[in-house]
Amino acid sequence: MPITLPLEQLGSELKRRRRERQLSLRAVELQTGVSPATLSRLERGNTPDLSVVEKIANWLGVSVATAGAQRESLSSTVKTDEDLKRTIAVHLRANKKLSSELAEAIAETFDMVVRLELEKQKKKRG
Amino acid sequence: MNATGLFLPFTPAGKATELRAIEVKAHLGLPSRAIVDPFSVLPDVPAELRQLEAVASAETAGTMLARSDEWSGYAITVPATGEHIIVLNPAHSLERQRATLMEEIVHLVLDHPMSELSVSDSSAPRVNSRTHSSEIEDEAFCVGAACLIPYGLLFDAVKVRGEEVQSIAARFGVSAELVRYRIKRAGLTSIYKRRHSAL
Numbered sequence: 001m002p003i004t005l006p007l008e009q010l011g012s013e014l015k016r017r018r019r020e021r022q023l024s025l026r027a028v029e030l031q032t033g034v035s036p037a038t039l040s041r042l043e044r045g046n047t048p049d050l051s052v053v054e055k056i057a058n059w060l061g062v063s064v065a066t067a068g069a070q071r072e073s074l075s076s077t078v079k080t081d082e083d084l085k086r087t088i089a090v091h092l093r094a095n096k097k098l099s100s101e102l103a104e105a106i107a108e109t110f111d112m113v114v115r116l117e118l119e120k121q122k123k124k125r126g
Numbered sequence: 127m128n129a130t131g132l133f134l135p136f137t138p139a140g141k142a143t144e145l146r147a148i149e150v151k152a153h154l155g156l157p158s159r160a161i162v163d164p165f166s167v168l169p170d171v172p173a174e175l176r177q178l179e180a181v182a183s184a185e186t187a188g189t190m191l192a193r194s195d196e197w198s199g200y201a202i203t204v205p206a207t208g209e210h211i212i213v214l215n216p217a218h219s220l221e222r223q224r225a226t227l228m229e230e231i232v233h234l235v236l237d238h239p240m241s242e243l244s245v246s247d248s249s250a251p252r253v254n255s256r257t258h259s260s261e262i263e264d265e266a267f268c269v270g271a272a273c274l275i276p277y278g279l280l281f282d283a284v285k286v287r288g289e290e291v292q293s294i295a296a297r298f299g300v301s302a303e304l305v306r307y308r309i310k311r312a313g314l315t316s317i318y319k320r321r322h323s324a325l
Contacts, residue, residue: 019152022152024154024156025171040171040172041208089203089241090240091230091233093199093230093263094196098197101193102190105182106190106197108183109178109181112181112182112186114204114205114206116181118206
């Protein structure tokens with residue numbers, strides 16, 4: 001009988017098992033069909049779609065208690081680009097005293113990346 | 127060599143750094159003694175490297191290149207998709223870009239909290255601010271250096287082969303400055319100085 005894991009432990013168990021076997025995210029993708037980006041989000045504690053839960057549970061050889069699991073995709077739980085428009089989260093290797101011109105330039109590149117990604121998503125949806 | 131079979135630095139700080147680097151390599155599916163090539167492991171982070179001209183208008187890119195001495199690189203997360211995008215300063219040498227990229231990868235893999243860059247919308251005198259944690263930045267750079275030059279290989283180069291900094295730098299594809307930093311942080315300065323006049 002397989003072990004039953006609470007949904008909230010699925011990500012940490014995935015991470016533990018993957019590191020134990022020294023498998024990269026790409027290697028797990030080949031075995032599960034789940035993208036590295038989704039696997040990484042799951043390991044960080046984000047709640048995936050139920051289809052992803054099933055695939056990962058099968059790979060781990062466990063069953064998962066999914067009471068109350070959400071069917072919405074990850075993007076609905078993330079702040080929109082409007083919320084973050086002028087305060088940008090960034091890992092930045094730069095001088096501690098950043099000039100205003102450079103700060104604004106980096107913010108503009110962030111805006112452009114967000115815009116391009118939104119256009120890409122719209123095209124995908126058709 | 128300890129009970130786990132790992133060859134670790136003798137100092138507590140050096141040991142802690144090496145263990146963090148091994149943790150990063152485990153996430154990337156690499157063995158503990160591996161030399162990380164940051165460019166090839168991006169899909170395993172996962173993150174995407176984008177050229178500056180792909181994320182900036184000509185004017186913005188010009189501003190950033192004119193202020194090239196102020197920045198090395200940055201990583202952002204696209205809110206709608208959670209995807210990580212990394213941009214490196216194209217004016218920097220390949221060796222320096224490699225170190226910056228490795229540092230950004232460490233930030234992402236270790237899930238460091240991001241800094242907040244606040245940019246004023248007002249056309250009046252602009253007040254921009256940025257949160258900054260020296261501790262987090264130090265860990266990312268230090269662990270990144272350990273991923274690029276694993277301790278066992280550095281020890282071999284310094285103690286066994288008696289290599290000079292420039293030779294080690296060329297072999298690992300990093301700057302001489304990074305090698306000196308790594309030797310100091312790994313606690314190998316005195317060993318290096320026994321064979322060479324200065325670090």
